[in-house]
Amino acid sequence: xxxxxxxxxxxxxxxxxxxNIRQYTLEGTxxxxxxxxxxxxxxxxxxxxxxxxxxxxxxxxxxxLGSYYACSSYTEINPEFGTLTDFKNLINEAHALGFKIxxxxxxxxxxxxxxxxxxxxxxxxxxxxxxxxxxxxxxDVIDLDFSNTNMRRALxxxxxxxxxxxxxxxxxxxxxxxxxxxxWVDARxxxxxxxxxxxxxxxxxVAYHNAFDASxxxxxxxxxxxxxxxxxSPNDIRQVLHAYSQYxxxxxxxxxxxxxxxxxxxxxxxxxxxDAAKAWAVFTCTWQGMPLxxxxxxxxxxxxxxxxxxxxxxxxAPPQLNDFYTTLLHHRKQSKAISEGETFILPAQKGxxxxxxLRRKEEEVVLVLxxxxxxxxxxxxxxxxxxxxxxxxxxSELEFVFKGEEIFELQKGEYIVYEKKK
Numbered sequence: 408x409x410x411x412x413x414x415x416x417x418x419x420x421x422x423x424x425x426x427n428i429r430q431y432t433l434e435g436t437x438x439x440x441x442x443x444x445x446x447x448x449x450x451x452x453x454x455x456x457x458x459x460x461x462x463x464x465x466x467x468x469x470x471x472l473g474s475y476y477a478c479s480s481y482t483e484i485n486p487e488f489g490t491l492t493d494f495k496n497l498i499n500e501a502h503a504l505g506f507k508i509x510x511x512x513x514x515x516x517x518x519x520x521x522x523x524x525x526x527x528x529x530x531x532x533x534x535x536x537x538x539x540x541x542x543x544x545x546x547d548v549i550d551l552d553f554s555n556t557n558m559r560r561a562l563x564x565x566x567x568x569x570x571x572x573x574x575x576x577x578x579x580x581x582x583x584x585x586x587x588x589x590x591w592v593d594a595r596x597x598x599x600x601x602x603x604x605x606x607x608x609x610x611x612x613v614a615y616h617n618a619f620d621a622s623x624x625x626x627x628x629x630x631x632x633x634x635x636x637x638x639x640s641p642n643d644i645r646q647v648l649h650a651y652s653q654y655x656x657x658x659x660x661x662x663x664x665x666x667x668x669x670x671x672x673x674x675x676x677x678x679x680x681x682d683a684a685k686a687w688a689v690f691t692c693t694w695q696g697m698p699l700x701x702x703x704x705x706x707x708x709x710x711x712x713x714x715x716x717x718x719x720x721x722x723x724a725p726p727q728l729n730d731f732y733t734t735l736l737h738h739r740k741q742s743k744a745i746s747e748g749e750t751f752i753l754p755a756q757k758g759x760x761x762x763x764x765l766r767r768k769e770e771e772v773v774l775v776l777x778x779x780x781x782x783x784x785x786x787x788x789x790x791x792x793x794x795x796x797x798x799x800x801x802x803s804e805l806e807f808v809f810k811g812e813e814i815f816e817l818q819k820g821e822y823i824v825y826e827k828k829k
Contacts, residue, residue: 412595414620414657417453417507418577418605420746422692422736424452425666427702428460428488429472430712430720437489437497448504450705450729451736454605455501456579458667459511460485460494464518467547470715475511476581477518477547481565491572498574509577509605510569514562515585516541516548523561524549530558543585553587563594570601577605583619584610591618607661613654621659621697624651628663631687632673634779635680640759641779645752648694662691663699670701671714677707682820685731686777689822690762692735693745693775705732731802738801742826743768753789760785761817765793772827774798778817786816798825 424447432439447455461478462485468477472487484491501508517523523530524539532550534540539549551558569575578598583591591608595618598604608619611626627647633639651660663669664676664687676684691698702708703720705728712718739745748768760780766773772793778785790812799806801824815823 411592411617412599412606412620413603414659415577415603415605418620418659418697420740421453421507421697422451422739423454423456423509423607423661423697423699425456425458425699425701427458427667427712427720429458429475430718431702433719435487435717435719437493441497441500444500444504444506446729448506450733451740452506452700453740454507454509454576456509456607456699457511459513459581460488461513462486464520464547466519468518468715469547470713472716473518474547474715476513477516478513479518479521481517481562482568494573502574507576507605509579509607510573510575511581512566512578513581514551514590515582516545516550518547519549523558527558527561530555530561543582553590559590559593562590563597566594566598567601570598570604575604577607579607579609580619581609583608583615583622584612588615588618591615594618613658616655616658620657621661624660624662624696627651627660628669631664632679635683641762642759644762648752651696660696661699662694662696663701664688664691665701665704665708666699667701667712667714670708671711674711675709676704677709678711682781683777683779684820685728686762686779686820686822688731689735689775689824690777692739693766693773693824694764695745695748695750695766698735698739700732705729734801738824738826742771742773744771744773744826748773751791751793753787753791761787763787763789765791767793770827770829772796772798774823774825776815776817776823778819778821781819783818784816785818786814788812788814796827798827800825 428440429435459475462480462483463473464477464479484494498508531539532552541548541550606619607621608615609623630644630647680687705726706723707728708720744766748766751765753763762777764775794809795811797806797808
């Protein structure tokens with residue numbers, strides 16, 4: 408099994424920042440968010456993922472504003488965010504700064520008052536009584552029928568509209584595994600024929616890499632959360648990482664400690680990971696794959712954002728973790744050991760407390776030590792041929808000469824990243 412498509416060069420070794428337009432600013436508009444672009448550029452963000460930009464159904468709406476994922480049209484703009492011109496202005500400003508933009512695409516279902524329900528009711532799944540229905544317990548949406556070729560054609564045409572009219576650079580595809588794989592293959596062929604795009608799947612079905620460049624690391628995230636609760640060991644997490652290493656060549660896994668679903672429904676990264684939250688963030692930026700940062704993590708955001716109502720991110724000025732993420736993203740971008748390197752997981756000494764690994768590409772070496780436990784003063788002896796030469800701590804910028812065997816001590820939740828350049 409192999410990937411049917413080639414990943415665009417600009418996405419390789421890149422990172423993603425998820426933008427919740429509604430909660431990002433008091434105004435909750437494209438124009439208001441655009442003022443943050445220079446800050447995000449300086450932080451090292453490269454790909455901006457905009458949560459759904461389409462209008463939200465009013466029928467069976469949840470909360471006051473409803474779910475972004477219950478659309479009433481695939482080719483219009485949510486008026487809360489602004490106009491099509493405002494959207495294009497945001498795209499143009501982002502592109503001028505060097506960002507790439509991907510948009511959320513919800514193919515499995517629409518809201519109850521999507522105009523297709525009137526124009527093409529046969530494009531939807533029906534229950535035994537010929538009523539609109541859905542299969543996943545989301546009462547504010549109804550499922551599309553992918554056995555209908557006309558619906559498929561119209562859905563792909565809508566995707567192509569945003570490629571041509573919106574000048575977007577790719578799609579983040581919501582609950583991708585609920586949609587037949589052959590639809591995504593067809594959609595990618597047609598959209599990529601306009602311009603090569605980046606494709607991210609919210610799923611963990613390996614076969615979907617036949618259509619997608621990247622897929623979610625849900626399994627990893629759930630295991631790390633179990634670890635924080637004392638239910639699994641880092642060795643269980645290492646088994647997940649080994650399974651990911653068996654994916655087809657070129658397949659990218661997306662690692663994250665928060666996103667819109669996690670934050671709103673399961674808790675902030677600090678609720679999930681406590682003192683290890685930043686250590687796991689370091690992992691996402693130093694392991695092979697692609698890191699995701701959710702809106703406000705750099706502040707940091709310490710609250711669960713309401714999903715169906717206005718609930719603005721409480722920004723610190725300046726964001727307290729701006730330097731933390733800036734260091735990680737810029738280091739990751741210029742490090743071939745991280746973007747292209749081989750990985751050596753250090754022997755499981757203190758393996759119930761630490762994640763420790765080396766990454767190397769030619770003469771470049773990165774050493775990562777993460778204390779994921781509640782224990783202070785955890786020591787680890789690292790002995791490896793790669794640990795030779797002058798190394799720099801990327802956070803303190805202090806240099807040390809290592810001679811192949813060193814002892815390190817980490818406090819609760821502490822993270823250490825050393826790098827050796829050519």
